[in-house]
Amino acid sequence: MAADEARSGESVEVRPYDPQAIEARWQREWEARGIYRAVEDPSRPKYYALGMFPYPSGRLHMGHLRNYTLVDVVARFARMRGYNVLNPTGWDAFGLPAENAAIQHGRDPAEWTYSNIAVMRGQLKRLGFSYDWSRELATSDPEYYRWTQWLFLLMYRRGLAYRAEARVNWCPGCQTVLANEQVVGDGECWRCHSKVEQRRLRQWFLRITAYADRLLKDLDRLPGWPERVKVMQRNWIGRSEGAEVHFRVQETGDDLPVFTTRPDTLFGVTYMVISPQHPLAARLAAGTPYEQAVAEMARGLALREHELAEAEKVGVPTGAHAINPINGEAVPIWVGNYVVMEYGTGAVMGVPAHDQRDFEFARKYGLPVRVVIAADGVPLEGERLEAAYEGPGTMVHSGPFDGMPSEEGKRAIVAELERRGVGRASVQYRLRDWLISRQRYWGCPIPIVYCQRCGEQPVPEEQLPVLLPPQVEFAPRGQAPLATAPEFYHTTCPRCGGPAVRETDTMDTFIDSSWYFLRFCSPREDRRPFDPRAVRYWMPVDHYIGGIEHAVLHLLYSRFFMKVLYDEGLVEQEEPFQRLFTQGMVTLGGAAMSKSRGNVVDPDEVVSRYGADTARLFILFAAPPDRDLEWSTAGVEGALRFIQRVWRLVESYAPLVAGVEPYRPGQDGALLGPDERALRRAVHQALKKVTVDCQEQLAFNTAIAALMEAVNAFYRYKDRPAGRPHAAVVRECLEILVLALAPFIPHVTESMWESLGHQPSVHQQPWPAYDPQALQVERLTVPVQVDGKVRDRVELPADAGEEEARQAALASPRVQRWIEGRTVRQVIVVPGRLISVVTR
């Protein structure tokens, strides 16, 4: 009876698939049972899956949905494979938008932030992510930022936090300074895209440059990171090896060091060029006709450094000369706009024959060009040179070094300079120290006070947190809002007890996010930033997933923090993220979704209309996770259709398999009919594909495709004209299907698991093993090529030997037609794959 019903398929009325009811029900149950709560258990291997926590901007967008869906699948898959999984979330809650809302709409930043969090938390919960919600945190909570301040003081104590006056990036839109990493594109603010200006200010910095070398070297210890991100970090750190060479100003006796990567070209120096901001520039030009020009250049640079890349090289002579330490030659000193004060020493030796920039400058101002590296096709006379030769060669016009290969010459010249005490080997980095002061309110207060008597004083640990005061004046006027709150900044000196004032700038929010992954290990710890035991168990993050936009911001800063904590002995690893995955964008009409472009699709609307499982399935299936994903409503409907197809399959078979034990591998295998064998093969093949695709890469799109094929095979079995269904095999295959789908569509699979007579939760089941025997076939069809073109297919026993395959191929009439009149020179047999007959 049950069998007949099952076989008659669609004539059986099955309950309709109701995603809203199903999803609400299981979300409630999961929460009530606490099945995603993570508890340290040293007897089990751990797995820390983490998505880059969201900024509570108001509502979730598709990027969030994609990001967290990927993390959720990784977490669920790991859980089923027996790992003790930590998958937390929280809120990167400090930041400018909260403050802008305060300015524009008079809302309290805290109120704005926490009401956004409430909305977005609800959205995340409706998506059914397997978070351990008991670990939720917000960086704007005093219990969190207390420890951010503690970490700042740790940096301070280690000499890694310092205050200095420097030329800094000033965003006129946000009315605050920015770190170099936050100046993006064409010199724009990463947040509001205003053109960044330069100002001189006294600000707090973190000495990330002290870790430049380790940050660079350890990239090689991160095989689980995308090459792209590592390259970006390498370029950002920008290590170059070379030499520092000390020239001397002939007229004043001043020391004038330069950095060069080409000490082998030292004999080719025909002029010296210094940055307009170089301390010597104004001094040397004073009293010359160029005094005013130099001053103007310095001013011009202060405004828009980023435009220089396109600007023409401009320079003026100072009238002074520099003496080359290698040969005693005096060359003119120029001031040039192409020299960056912040890199190297702010002075460059001009070698026009072997540096294209110097070449252009020399040609423009009629400076001599002297060839000192000879190579094929390079004229020895500088006047005939059409472009600088920057490659290696043999040294010429270089006194005692003539004839030496240039690579060797680099070492030889440095040795000679060292011997004479006028130079040494040197390494330069492009990386600058991290400017962390922000003239904003909604951030973590910097725990420093200034005492007239004792100077700069760290706030003692026991006085933390320095609380952000409510109710301050926000109108941006280039000054920190906290500077308008005397009740905040008036304090007493922790050392002498005398009157003192607090620092009124707040910290860059990237500090908050540089350690949150550690806090998640023990989020309620109230005596330390984190419990070392918990950190030892959970860290490092096994799989970190987020957007590429953090390649050199958050990801570099977090690595830096981790290394400092390692040096302090607080953590045992130096690298926070073992494996990193950067997902692609979600686009509509080929462009990233954005409010200003008006092409956003709201995840919430998709969930209300189709359900979270459908939204997830579409996102996972429509594109490989690292590529951009074009949103498609038709595609979403396809995903829904697939879920319904599986739903009907399970529902219509449920009566048949009720109370039946599943078929077990190895059990009377020979007795199964061909239809059952075909069904098992399809299902186990899919299971194998899902297992491999999810384990080795995040190839969820192909994993899901494989499951779709299995479902198609299931329908072929169900709708075949004759034969009663084999209940045990059907149960086995249905269970595998449901288990393998569980990480992708967690709610509906829970209901299916129940329909199959099981107790929840499907997510606490072990991942099934595929049966290698089920994959075996008796006969297979192999294509036969003649001279590289497929001419026929032959059917062979699966275990056919080479000779058998060869005979079968040559016996084929269609192959014979193609080899007629020719000599068969070779037959290549690729077992199980193809046979290639060669006549040429």
Added chain:
RNA sequence: GCGGACGUGGCGGAACCGGCAGACGCGGCGGACUUAGGAUCCGCUGGGGUGACCCGUGGGGGUUCGACUCCCCCCGUCCGCACCA
């Protein structure tokens, strides 16, 4: 300029280590069921020719019995960095 990624049907995308190009899905066409279908199930769907043939993975060369895959040159798209000495 330097560095990285990519280029496959009408569309999103498959293809292990060099071995049947186009899995799976969307869209389209046809059939079944049906009062009806925008539901469901099944079939077809790269182009030309319409019998078994030819062409086809951005373009051109090469290696190979065999190339989306490897090598060389070129074109195009996207991203990052950019007078960094």
